[in-house]
Amino acid sequence: MMEWMPQGLWFEVCLKVFFAFMMVGAVMTMAGYSVLAERKVSAWMQGRVGPNRTVLPFVEYIPIFGPLLKKLGMFQPLADGLKFLFKEEIVPGHVNKFYYYLAPLIALVPALTTMTVLPFGQMYWNDGTVSTLALADLEVGILFVFAVSSLGVYGIALAGWSSNSKYSFLGGIRSSAQMISYELAMGLSLLPVFLWVCAPGSSESGLSLSAIANSQSGGAWLFLVQPLSALIFLIALFAETNRLPFDMPESETDLVGGFHTEYGSFKFGIFFVAEYAHIVIGSAIFTVIFLGGWHFLPFIEDPWPANWIGSLLGVGWFLAKTIFLIFFFIWVRWTLPRFRYDQVMHLGWSKLLPLALVNLIVYLLIVTVIDQNAAANL
Amino acid sequence: MIAPDNKEMVNITLNGIEVEVPNGINAVEAAALHGKEVPHYCYHPKLSVAGNCRMCLVEMGTPMRDRASGEPILDEDGTPKIGWVPKPVIGCATNITPGMHLRTESDLVNECREGIMEFLLVNHPLDCPICDQAGECRLQEFATDYGRGYSRYVERKNVKPKRTRLGPRVTLDDERCILCSRCIRFSQEVAKDDVLGFVDRGSFSTLTCFPGKELANNYSLNTVDICPVGALTSTDFRFKMRVWFLKESKSVCTESSAGCNTLVSSREGTIQRITPRRNDQVNDTWMTDSGRELYKLVKAKSRIRRPSFQGSDLPLDDAISQAFEALKNKKIGVVASCHSSLEEQFLIKRLVEETGAKVFIRGHFGEDDGILLSADRTPNLRGALVAGLTNHYPSDHLNDLNESLADGHVEALLVIGEDLKDSGVNEDNLRKVPLVFLGTHQNSTSDCAEVVLPGLTVFEKSGSLINRSFFLQSFDQAIPCPAGLMTDFKILARLIDLFSEDSIAPSELDQIWEALSSSENSVLKGITFLKIKKGAIQLDESKWEHLSFVEKEALHYLPTGVIAS
Amino acid sequence: MAKTVVLERKPLSFSERTYLPQIATGLKTTFSNMFKPKVTLQYPEEKPVIPNNYRGVPTLVKDPNGREKCVSCQLCEFVCPPKAIRITPGSVPEDQDDREHVEKAPQEFEINMLRCIYCGYCQEVCPEEAIFLQDEYSSSGFTREEMINNKEKLYELGGTIPDRHYKWDKKKEAETDGNTH
Numbered sequence A: 001m002m003e004w005m006p007q008g009l010w011f012e013v014c015l016k017v018f019f020a021f022m023m024v025g026a027v028m029t030m031a032g033y034s035v036l037a038e039r040k041v042s043a044w045m046q047g048r049v050g051p052n053r054t055v056l057p058f059v060e061y062i063p064i065f066g067p068l069l070k071k072l073g074m075f076q077p078l079a080d081g082l083k084f085l086f087k088e089e090i091v092p093g094h095v096n097k098f099y100y101y102l103a104p105l106i107a108l109v110p111a112l113t114t115m116t117v118l119p120f121g122q123m124y125w126n127d128g129t130v131s132t133l134a135l136a137d138l139e140v141g142i143l144f145v146f147a148v149s150s151l152g153v154y155g156i157a158l159a160g161w162s163s164n165s166k167y168s169f170l171g172g173i174r175s176s177a178q179m180i181s182y183e184l185a186m187g188l189s190l191l192p193v194f195l196w197v198c199a200p201g202s203s204e205s206g207l208s209l210s211a212i213a214n215s216q217s218g219g220a221w222l223f224l225v226q227p228l229s230a231l232i233f234l235i236a237l238f239a240e241t242n243r244l245p246f247d248m249p250e251s252e253t254d255l256v257g258g259f260h261t262e263y264g265s266f267k268f269g270i271f272f273v274a275e276y277a278h279i280v281i282g283s284a285i286f287t288v289i290f291l292g293g294w295h296f297l298p299f300i301e302d303p304w305p306a307n308w309i310g311s312l313l314g315v316g317w318f319l320a321k322t323i324f325l326i327f328f329f330i331w332v333r334w335t336l337p338r339f340r341y342d343q344v345m346h347l348g349w350s351k352l353l354p355l356a357l358v359n360l361i362v363y364l365l366i367v368t369v370i371d372q373n374a375a376a377n378l
Numbered sequence B: 001m002i003a004p005d006n007k008e009m010v011n012i013t014l015n016g017i018e019v020e021v022p023n024g025i026n027a028v029e030a031a032a033l034h035g036k037e038v039p040h041y042c043y044h045p046k047l048s049v050a051g052n053c054r055m056c057l058v059e060m061g062t063p064m065r066d067r068a069s070g071e072p073i074l075d076e077d078g079t080p081k082i083g084w085v086p087k088p089v090i091g092c093a094t095n096i097t098p099g100m101h102l103r104t105e106s107d108l109v110n111e112c113r114e115g116i117m118e119f120l121l122v123n124h125p126l127d128c129p130i131c132d133q134a135g136e137c138r139l140q141e142f143a144t145d146y147g148r149g150y151s152r153y154v155e156r157k158n159v160k161p162k163r164t165r166l167g168p169r170v171t172l173d174d175e176r177c178i179l180c181s182r183c184i185r186f187s188q189e190v191a192k193d194d195v196l197g198f199v200d201r202g203s204f205s206t207l208t209c210f211p212g213k214e215l216a217n218n219y220s221l222n223t224v225d226i227c228p229v230g231a232l233t234s235t236d237f238r239f240k241m242r243v244w245f246l247k248e249s250k251s252v253c254t255e256s257s258a259g260c261n262t263l264v265s266s267r268e269g270t271i272q273r274i275t276p277r278r279n280d281q282v283n284d285t286w287m288t289d290s291g292r293e294l295y296k297l298v299k300a301k302s303r304i305r306r307p308s309f310q311g312s313d314l315p316l317d318d319a320i321s322q323a324f325e326a327l328k329n330k331k332i333g334v335v336a337s338c339h340s341s342l343e344e345q346f347l348i349k350r351l352v353e354e355t356g357a358k359v360f361i362r363g364h365f366g367e368d369d370g371i372l373l374s375a376d377r378t379p380n381l382r383g384a385l386v387a388g389l390t391n392h393y394p395s396d397h398l399n400d401l402n403e404s405l406a407d408g409h410v411e412a413l414l415v416i417g418e419d420l421k422d423s424g425v426n427e428d429n430l431r432k433v434p435l436v437f438l439g440t441h442q443n444s445t446s447d448c449a450e451v452v453l454p455g456l457t458v459f460e461k462s463g464s465l466i467n468r469s470f471f472l473q474s475f476d477q478a479i480p481c482p483a484g485l486m487t488d489f490k491i492l493a494r495l496i497d498l499f500s501e502d503s504i505a506p507s508e509l510d511q512i513w514e515a516l517s518s519s520e521n522s523v524l525k526g527i528t529f530l531k532i533k534k535g536a537i538q539l540d541e542s543k544w545e546h547l548s549f550v551e552k553e554a555l556h557y558l559p560t561g562v563i564a565s
Numbered sequence C: 001m002a003k004t005v006v007l008e009r010k011p012l013s014f015s016e017r018t019y020l021p022q023i024a025t026g027l028k029t030t031f032s033n034m035f036k037p038k039v040t041l042q043y044p045e046e047k048p049v050i051p052n053n054y055r056g057v058p059t060l061v062k063d064p065n066g067r068e069k070c071v072s073c074q075l076c077e078f079v080c081p082p083k084a085i086r087i088t089p090g091s092v093p094e095d096q097d098d099r100e101h102v103e104k105a106p107q108e109f110e111i112n113m114l115r116c117i118y119c120g121y122c123q124e125v126c127p128e129e130a131i132f133l134q135d136e137y138s139s140s141g142f143t144r145e146e147m148i149n150n151k152e153k154l155y156e157l158g159g160t161i162p163d164r165h166y167k168w169d170k171k172k173e174a175e176t177d178g179n180t181h
C-alpha cells in the first residue's frame, strides 16, 4: 500500500521513529494543555478566571489574537514546564537514590507506550484502500493496552517505597491496591464488547482496537449497546488514572501529597505529566471503544469524503471526542469529593466486580441467542 | 530607723486576729510581718519618720479599762471592750504596744486611702508613659490598688518645672513630686549633706536645693531610689529603658571593701543600671554613686576582648597553652589580686602550690568616707587572707617584686589584673621576663605582656567576695560574657592542669567550694556556694584580728584592729 | 428538659443508592457555574476596598499639628507578642517650642514586618494613640533589612490622623494661663 514510497528496512524504521516522535509530541502537548484545562475549568467552576497572565514577549502585541491567547493562558504550560526545569533539584537524604530516580520514568513510559497501539483515524488511499492510522495496529491491541498501562502502578509504588517516608509509602500501597481492584472490573467490563464485536464469521479479531472502532461505523455506538459496560469501564478508568474521586495515592488532605511527597522540580514534573498522559490516553481509548472512535455519529454514515480531507476530518472528530472526555474527567474532579479508602475498595470489589460479572453473563446469553439465530438463518 | 533592735515579742490584734510582733516597731512594719500591706510614701524603714503623706492611715484601739478599778471593761458577750481611737492614725508613727488592736482593711481605712490618693493625684501629671518610674512607681501601684479609678478633677492642673538639674547626676521633675520629704531626710540623715528643702506653700510647694548648693554628694542617686514616684530621676538612666524590660541579678559592688549588695539590671546582655539591694547588716538600702558607674567598665574601650600572644589574636585554648609555655620550668612570680573573687584566689593559691611560685599582692587604698566607701578600695582583700595567698596585710606597692626581678629570683610572671608600673616595678626589670597577664582591662602591664588572657568583669561571672566585716557574699552572673571567653577560674584551672601531671583542678563553682570547705581548720568549713547565695555568711575573723585594717568606723562597721596611720 | 426527637431516616430509593442521579445533579451544578460571572479581582491593577477597621501594616501617626505623637513609652514593644518592635528612646530638647512639654520621643523606632503578626496589640496598648494598623497591606522587599520599617518609613506610611488627644496642648494652655509655679 505504500508503493509510491522508497523501499528499504532502514527507511521503514526511520519513518516509524519519526511518527513515534510526532505521536509523543502530540500526546505530551495534549497532556500539557490538559493541565491548563484543569486549571481553567476548575477556575471557571469556582467563579475564578484561572491563569491569564503568561504570554510570549511579542505575541501580546498581536491585536485581538494576542490578548485572547493571554487571557486563555495558552502559554501557561510552557511557563510551567520551564519552571519545573529550572527549579532547584532537591533529593532528600533518606531516599533510595536509584529507585527514587527510576520511579518517575517508570510512571511515564507505560503511558507513552500504550499510545503506540492507539488508532486515531483512517487513511483513505487514492487506490480506494483504507488503512488505520496508528503506530502499530496490533491484533491484540486492547490486551497490550491493559498489559502496559497497568505497569504504570510500578512507578507509583516504587516512588512511595523509595522515598522512605510514611506518606509516600501509604500512597504507594493504596495505589497498587486500587489498581489491582479496578483492573479486574475493567477487564471484565470489556469482555462483552469483544463478544459483541466478534460477530460470528467475521474475519477481524475483536481484540483489535481499530476493529472495535470500525464496528461502530454507521451503527450504534457501543455505549448505547452496552451502557453498563461503558459505565463500569469509565469508573474503572477514573480509578486507574488516579483521578478524583479515586485519587487515593495522592490525597493531599490526608497524605500530604502521597507518593510524590518527597519529589520536587523536574522529577515531580514527570509524575505530573505522566498522570495527564494517562488521562489523555484513557480518554482516547474510551473514545475508540465506546464512542465510535473517528466515526461521525451513531446510525449516521460518515459524512466526509473518502480522501485525505476525510482522513483529516476523521482525526479531528476523534480528537474532539477525546477532548470532550478529558473535559469530562476534569468536570467530575471538580464536582465530586474524594472517596474514603475503604469505600474505594468496597466499591471495586463488592459492587463493580459482581456487576461486571453479571453484565458479562447477560451479554453472553444474548450473544449466544443471537449467534444461534444467525446460524439457523444461514 | 525607729524600729528598736530588741527581740521582745508581744501580742497584738491585727484585723481581729491575734498575732505576735516585736515590741515597739511601727504599725506599718507590724502589718507587713503578717502579710498585710499598709500603703505608705513618706515612711522609709531606714529614715526617720516624718508622717506627712498620710497614706498609711489605720485604725487603732486598746482594750478599755475601768478608770477607778483598772479592771477591763467587758462587752455583753464577755469579750473585752475595745476603745477605738475616733479618727484614724498614721501607721508609720504608731508604735506597737502589747494588746494593741489594729485595723488595716476596714471601710474607714479604705475611704481614707481613696481620699489621700485623690488629693495626691490632683496635680499629678499624666506622665506615666514617659516617666522612668512607671512600673515601679508606688503612686501607680497604690492608685490601682486603693484609688477610686477615675478622676473627678476638671480644673487645670499645676504646671511646674520638668527638668530641674539638682546635681550632676540627679534631675528633678517637680510636677511628679508628692512632697514626701524622703529625699530631704536622706540627705540630712544618711548622706549628711543637707542640701534639699521645700519652698513655697500649698500646691505650689516645690522641692529645691538650697541657694548656691547642689545635690552632688556621692550618695545622691539614693534619693532617686527612695523617691516613691518619678520626681527624682537619674540623669544617666533617664529615658534610657523602661523598667519592665530589665532583668535583675543579684550582685555585689566591687568598688571598695564595703561590699554593698546590688541589683544589676540588664536587658538583652546590656547593663542599664545598678541599684542597691537591701541588706541590713551591710549597706541598708544604700550604695555610692561611683559604684553605680562601674557597669560602664563592661563596654569600656580599654576592655580586653580577645586573647593575644605577642600582640596577635588567637583562640583562648591556644593562648592558655602559650601561657603555659611562657611559664614552665621557670621560677615563677604570681601577682595575685584583691579584686579577684575568693574562688579565683583559691585557684591561684593552688597554682602557686603546684608550681612553687612566689606570690606578690598589693592593696589599693583611698579616702574613707565613713559610710559605704571604705579606705580599702578592693572588694576582696580579706578573701586573699582567707585563701592563704598572704599572711601579711598588703601594702600599696610591689617593691619586693621589683627586687626579686632585679636579682633573678623571679624568671617569669603571671599577673592578675594589676598594673605593675603603677606598683613600683621598674619597667626594665619587667621587660626581662616573660609575662602572662590575666585581666579585664588594658594597662601598662598588659601592654608589655607576652600572653594576654582576657578576664571577665564581676557582671559576667559568678563568685563570692568577703567584705570589710568578714561577710562572705556571692554575686551572680548578670550578663553573658563576650563570645569566646571563659570565666577566670576556668582559665586558672586549665593552667593548673597543664602544670600538674596527675590531678585535675576544680573548674566549677561547686567543685571549688567542695575543696574550699573541706579543709579542717579553715573558716570556710561547711560552707557551700548555695548557702552563700541564700544570704551573706559572717566568717570568724579572729585569725586576722592582729592585722591593721585600714577601714575607719562606718555604716555597720567597727574597726577591730588598730587603725592604720 | 428539652424533648429529643429521633428522626427516622428515609430509606434510599434504588436510584438514590446508585448515586448516579446525584452525581448528575452535581455535574449540572458545576457546569452551570462555569458561565456565572467571575469574582476574581485582577490584583495589581484592581485593588480591593479596604474596610475602616482593617488591620494592615502598623504605622506611626502625627497629630494635626504635625508633631510626632509617640513618646517612646515602649509599651507596644513590651506587648508585641512576636517582639517585632524595637525602640530606642530619646529625649526631646527643651528648646523645641512646639514640643516643650513632651520631653521624650523615639530616637529610632523599628517594626520588623517579617515578625509582625498584625495582632493590633500595639495599637490597643498605646497610651498616646500614636500607632495604628492602617489600610496598608502589601509589604514586600528583597532583603530582610528592607522588611524592617524604620521610624521615617513608619511616619511616611502613617501620615496624620485627626485625634482627640490634646494632652500636650492642655499643658501648654495651663502654663500660659498662669497655673505655673
Ligand code: SF4
Pocket (backbone or CB within 6 Å): B124, B125, B126, B127, B128, B129, B131, B132, B133, B134, B135, B137, B138, B139, B140, B176, B229, B230, B231
Ligand atoms: S510618678 Fe508614677 S504616677 Fe506619676 S507619672 Fe511617674 S509613673 Fe506615673
Ligand code: SF4
Pocket (backbone or CB within 6 Å): B176, B177, B178, B179, B180, B181, B182, B183, B184, B207, B223, B226, B227, B228, B229, B231, B232
Ligand atoms: S522628690 Fe521624691 S522623695 Fe523627694 S519629696 Fe518629692 S516625692 Fe518625695
Ligand code: SF4
Pocket (backbone or CB within 6 Å): B129, C069, C070, C071, C072, C073, C074, C075, C076, C077, C087, C122, C125, C126, C127, C128, C129, C130, C131
Ligand atoms: S507607639 Fe505608643 S505605645 Fe509605642 S512607644 Fe510610642 S507612645 Fe508608646
Ligand code: SF4
Pocket (backbone or CB within 6 Å): C058, C076, C079, C080, C081, C082, C083, C084, C085, C111, C115, C116, C117, C118, C119, C120, C121, C122, C123, C133
Ligand atoms: S500588630 Fe502585633 S505583632 Fe505587629 S507590631 Fe503590633 S503588636 Fe507587634
Ligand code: FES
Pocket (backbone or CB within 6 Å): B039, B040, B041, B042, B043, B050, B051, B052, B053, B054, B055, B056, B057, B090, B091, B092, B093
Ligand atoms: S507613711 Fe505614714 S504618713 Fe507617710
